[in-house]
Amino acid sequence: MKVIVTGGAGFIGSNFLYHLRKKHPAWRLICLDKLTYAGNLANLKGLAQDENFRFVQADICDREAVCRLFQEEQPDVVVNFAAESHVDRSIEDPAVFLHTNVLGTQVLLDTCLHFGKIRYHQISTDEVYGDLPLDRPDLFFTEATPLHTSSPYSASKAAADLLVLAYHRTYGLPVTISRCSNNYGPYHFPEKLIPLMIVNCLQNKPLPVYGKGENVRDWLYVEDHCEAADLIIQKGRIGEVYNIGGHNEMKNIDIVKLICRKLGRPESLITFVADRKGHDLRYAIDPAKIHRELGWLPKTNFADGIEKTIQWYLDNKNWWETVISGEYRKYYEKIYGERW
Numbered sequence: 001m002k003v004i005v006t007g008g009a010g011f012i013g014s015n016f017l018y019h020l021r022k023k024h025p026a027w028r029l030i031c032l033d034k035l036t037y038a039g040n041l042a043n044l045k046g047l048a049q050d051e052n053f054r055f056v057q058a059d060i061c062d063r064e065a066v067c068r069l070f071q072e073e074q075p076d077v078v079v080n081f082a083a084e085s086h087v088d089r090s091i092e093d094p095a096v097f098l099h100t101n102v103l104g105t106q107v108l109l110d111t112c113l114h115f116g117k118i119r120y121h122q123i124s125t126d127e128v129y130g131d132l133p134l135d136r137p138d139l140f141f142t143e144a145t146p147l148h149t150s151s152p153y154s155a156s157k158a159a160a161d162l163l164v165l166a167y168h169r170t171y172g173l174p175v176t177i178s179r180c181s182n183n184y185g186p187y188h189f190p191e192k193l194i195p196l197m198i199v200n201c202l203q204n205k206p207l208p209v210y211g212k213g214e215n216v217r218d219w220l221y222v223e224d225h226c227e228a229a230d231l232i233i234q235k236g237r238i239g240e241v242y243n244i245g246g247h248n249e250m251k252n253i254d255i256v257k258l259i260c261r262k263l264g265r266p267e268s269l270i271t272f273v274a275d276r277k278g279h280d281l282r283y284a285i286d287p288a289k290i291h292r293e294l295g296w297l298p299k300t301n302f303a304d305g306i307e308k309t310i311q312w313y314l315d316n317k318n319w320w321e322t323v324i325s326g327e328y329r330k331y332y333e334k335i336y337g338e339r340w
């Protein structure tokens, strides 16, 4: 089997490539990634010597480059992780989100069609469903929940999902979509809540919590997401959407306090700052369908997952120090400078 993984130099994509290599030693794995600020070749160091792995730096919006790669590799499956993925950046500058997340997806779909209906899997997000109220713990997102987006990021992901389903219905392209809840784990870029709080704690820097920290997210250890995506590309029903989540809802403030405790830092580092515009209140996935159809269940509980994640950041100081040394500083100033 030959698999092209787009966006494989980012957080989840790199974990997915390691997962595939471990589970399917004979598969040929090809990573296509533009290496934006979020893409990092250091994430793929463990595959550098692998003869059955190839990395190509290219933009998914670049039709010619994508076509050339498909021509050379004749893939059986394409899994698309490539995206602009950070909500706060999408609020500052939506254009690149539409470009990469929507038009880039279209280029991949067209190319899959062109090369004889290649199997395509779209990595989407629970954010396409919008949010749930805080006072209705009985409500969950199912695959039938209407799309109702809040941020330019989630709107661009929802647009891409609709396009993927349109290519199935109109042209018969064999597609699947997965919509996962918030991931955490190794290689998570420190612009997102959990790695940002760990990295700031390790530097004794203030911990910026938006609003009152009451918003709820449903956290899943990244390896569990990778396993689910692997199952879907092998056994998922064509044309279907699968929600992925582990029923692990937590308030942001509780996560931040837990990280302080684990790292022995005082809660006085916590600083409540201006809220995110349009801030989604609560995400909560109902994963019954993937459990019923594919037998998937998460394997890592939050207590173990956060322990492993914190340990990874302690063991990989070089990785995050390098990540936060460049463009990140300007970003941090821009996003947080006006919030304090």
Ligand code: NAD
Pocket: 006, 007, 008, 009, 010, 011, 012, 013, 032, 033, 034, 035, 036, 037, 038, 039, 040, 058, 059, 060, 061, 080, 081, 082, 083, 084, 085, 086, 100, 104, 123, 124, 125, 126, 157, 179, 180, 181, 182, 183, 184, 189
């Ligand atoms: P990330 O920002 O860490 O990585 C994105 C990767 O895509 C980077 O390697 C980047 O270089 C690459 N990329 C961006 N634009 C590109 C382009 N035009 N052409 C080629 N490559 C490009 O993101 P992530 O957190 O790993 O998320 C991966 C996917 O999973 C995204 O589609 C995201 O919407 C989805 N998702 C993420 C989460 C989460 O909690 N992080 C949850 C659900 C779904």
Ligand code: TDX
Pocket: 085, 086, 087, 088, 124, 125, 126, 127, 181, 182, 183, 191, 192, 193, 194, 196, 208, 209, 210, 211, 213, 215, 216, 217, 252, 276
């Ligand atoms: O500094 C912060 N302070 C804070 O309070 C940051 C970065 C975040 N937050 C809050 C906002 C959210 O309520 O923490 C929560 C999580 O924020 P993010 O890590 O930015 O994730 P979220 O907005 O929930 O989106 C994530 O999950 C769904 C991913 O980034 C998306 O790519 C994915 O689709």
